Amino acid sequence: MNDEQLLRYSRHILLDEIGIEGQQRLVNAKALIVGAGGLGSPAALYLAAAGLGHITLADGDQVDLTNLQRQILHTQERIGQPKACSGRVALAHINPEVQVKAINSRLAGEALAARVADADVVLDCCDNFATRHAVNRECVRQRTPLVSGAAIRFAGQLAVFDSRHPDTPCYSCLFPEGDDVEEERCAVMGVFAPLTGIIGAMQAAEALKLIAGAGDVILGRLWLLDGLSMEWRSVNFSKDPQCSVCASDSVRQSVPAGAGPGRPGAGRE
Template sequence: MSPMNDEALLRYSRQIMLDAIDIEGQERLLAGHALVVGAGGLGSPVALYLAAAGMGRLTLADDDEVELSNLQRQIAHGMADIGRPKAESARDAGLALNPDCEIRALTSRLDGEALRAAVAQADVVLDCTDRFSSRYAVNEACRHAGVPLVSGAAIRFSGQLAVFDPRDSQSPCYACLYPPGEGATRNSVVPRTAWWPPWSVSSAAFRHWRRSSWSVALAACIGGFPPSMV
């Protein structure tokens, strides 16, 4: 994104007024890069909120295609997107919302060296996947690269959010919280049946910390997570 002009100052004025953001924080957002792994029920609204908030660069990774049954909750996609790669559909929706955001769509499965390279280039990673094997792989890549990880999940009327910061030597990782083999194998699927409000609430958890309308992802790009966040 280019430096803030009068239009950008007006666009982001409501968040700039927050003491936790201010001009300096917004400028850091504009220079930030977030990797969103998964562009479905959680990843698609997360991508929209990050684009709207002024994240300078977004990389959206998803190898799935849009289906009719997705549309009740995956709000980045519409009827015209059925059959399209979700990453491309979410990219186009984000650009329509904020054309100044640089958004890259990855439509192949992100794993191995490609995953490690993508994580290493990001300031923060948001895990919005639905498979435990993907979650463990993303977690390991973040640990190796020292990149903060925000992990979200939802089922039915419930949502969960966890933040892992490998820059902090006292911070656990996803595998510490959910060791492989304890209730889930690496290849099992995270339950995905959900009504749209909990997914939106989980997305809101990405963008809300303390009392301001901000995601922990944005907080990481600005300069760290709130000390009260566990």
């Protein structure tokens, strides 16, 4: 790092758990953020401010007036612009050193696989189960850590999945694909604006800890926030031996032993 970076990130460097080595890992790291809305906004802003060197923002939607109540990446002047491009502008204002790639489409198939393969950590900030499950499958297949958040009405959820640890669960262990699930969306159900900030910021915190090697991430735990009472609840969960994603023979054989250091998604933002 140069002198300007040492000054910019000095408050991280002062932390024994991060220091210069941990901050350098952040500067060198790549994050994929799937969704540039209510959760992706605070997550992206904190990752950029913290100096995570390469951020890919993927979102197929455009900025709408109804987004501005909570999606703090965007402004009234950028209504009608692709959210990913609007987010890139916002992050450049926060930290011009960070390289931001905007993808103005919903990632799927080979495009999703390529982006997950290029990332050190993936943040699931999307608004639909199909994308969540697709992202989870790729993260399991490529052993890329996944930080998943959700928010609807006054309820927030957070969980971390890391298939580099063969005994830890994946998103599908908690929320099996194909279950008869009613999709809940903010456009119909509403969402408390600061709730998305709380959960999105926590997603950024877990992603930064994963990259810097600081502290313990919340593997095997689902954090639930009641935004009306401001009460947190933690629920332990374990790997499903019958999981169609992470318990398959192909996945078990591809994960080396000892590698690496309600359910999430029931709400949408």
